[in-house]
Amino acid sequence: MRTHTSKPSAETAPSGRLPLPALLALATAVFVTSLTETLPAGLLPAMSSDLAVSESAAGQAVTVYAVGTALTAIPLSAATAGWRRKRLLLTAMAGFAVANTVTAVSASYPLTMAARFVAGVAAGLAWALLAGYARRLVPVPLHGRAVAVVMAGVPVALSLGVPAGTFLGGALGWRVAFALMTVVAVVLVGWIALLVPDVPGQEAGRRVPMMRAPAVPGVVPVLFVTLVFVLAHTVLYAYIATFLDRVGMGGSADLVLLVFGGASLVSIWVVGAGIDRRLRGLTLASVLLVGAAAALLAVFADVPALVYAAAALWGLGWGGAPTLLQTAVADAGGDQAADAAQAMLVTLWNAAMAGGGVVGGVLLGLFDATAFPWSVLTLLVPVLAVVTGAREHGFPVRRGGA
Known part of the structure; x- marks a missing residue:
């Protein structure tokens, strides 16, 4: 959906500097998207008690969100391909405000789940456009750096937002945490309206049909790596507390995750500094670092x-992965197919997250929590093979325009 991708924006053309107020607004949108998804994980006991359901049933608030994103990202991206990007982003953020408000006041479990599904739909809209939007605000040589700034919202949400939300939920009640998310979304709507430049959607005549995007060279390798890499990560991440309990570190889960989150922030900085020149090398390093963590x-x-060392390596490898994969699929898709490819990446990402929970549960039932790192290593073998082999398209030795 980038009809003018090769042209710098008016803001950035003279100096080549990043338009930080606009990009930080997009990063905050990523933060809202990620934190809205994961916040229930730290509030499950209170939510289940208040809604009169089991903790397992309350935990489906995360699953329903992911399902909403996975089911709607592709069709909604196709239906809104011609919309101006600012209008579409404002619509998505308004969707978060409504969904989190309903979640905060609902006393009904079915209504809460419906609100979570709507939030997932809003996330599908947002994720499918944010990386492309960021790229269109800067000159071509700064594409990767702009996406890195925007994707910093993910590790910030995981390393700071979730613990803060959990603390607020414990101190003031879980409904207050969701109400504060509404406040953030409303403020963000005003921020976007005032400071984020608008760009057009894609002209109908230049648009690649959604389901033809995989035919574009390089798109399929990136989508495969996304699916399997996210699956490998989620198998371990979703059950990290169980794994740590099994190895005698059950009381240290918060510290391990803090190390992981801090290393993820470092990873975002490193990727942002080098992605426009070394996307392939950084992707290979990402896979190898996560593999080294799993081996430890x-x-x-x-x-x-060594468990803490593994958490640091894991964060260093994983923190920049969203930026690397979204940049790779946008590069592969080109002007006509990038947003369609992004929508597919979002769908596969969320499918892999849901699948990781299922696969982890099966492994836990058949074997033991100690099987998780070995499963990660097994899944990373084809990921490494595909990244290594996609030298011409997908993860090329030289990025066009960089």
Whole structure:
């Protein structure tokens, strides 16, 4: 949906600087999207008690959100391809405000789940356009850096937002946490309206049909890597507390995740600094770092210091992955197919997150929590093979325009 991708915006053309007020607004949109998805994880006991359901049933608030995103990202992206980007982003953020408001006041479990589904739909809209929007606000040589700034919202949400939301939920009640998310979304709507430049949607005559995007060279390798890499990550991340409990570190889950989150922030900075020149090398490093972390957890999980080292390596490898994969699929899609490819990436990402929970549950039932790191290593083998082999398209040695 980028009819003018190769042209710098009026803001950035003279100096080549990033339009930080606009990009930080998009990063805040990513923060809202990620935190709205994961916030229930830290509030499950209070939510289940208040809604009179089991914690397992309350936990479906995360699943329903992911299902809403996975089911609607592709059709909604196709239906809104011609919309101006600012209008579409404002619509998505308004959807978050409504959904979080309903969640905060609802006393009905079905109504709460419906609100969570609507939030997932809003996330599908947002995720499918944010990376492309960021790229269209800057000159071509700054595309990757702009996406890195925007994607910083993910590790900030995971490392700071979720603990803060959990603390507020415990101190003031879980409904207050969701109400504050509404306040953030409303403020963000005003921020976007005032400071984010508008760009057009894609002209109908130049638009690649949604389901033809995989035919564009390079798109399929990136989508495959996304599906399997996210699946590998989620198998371990979704059950990290269970794994740590199994190896005698059940009381250290918060510290392990803090190390992971801090390393993820470092990863975002490193990726942002180098992605416009070294996307392929950084992607290979990302996979290898996560693999090294899994290997440490597989072999030395009984050594607490090495578990923390593994968490740091995991964060360094994973933190920049959303930026790397979204940039790779946008590069592969080109002017006509990038947003269609982004919508597919969003769908596969959420399918992999849901699948990771299922696969992890199966592994836990058949084997033991110690099987998680070995499953990650197994899944990373084809990921590494595809990234290595996609030298011409997908993860090229040289990025066009960089």
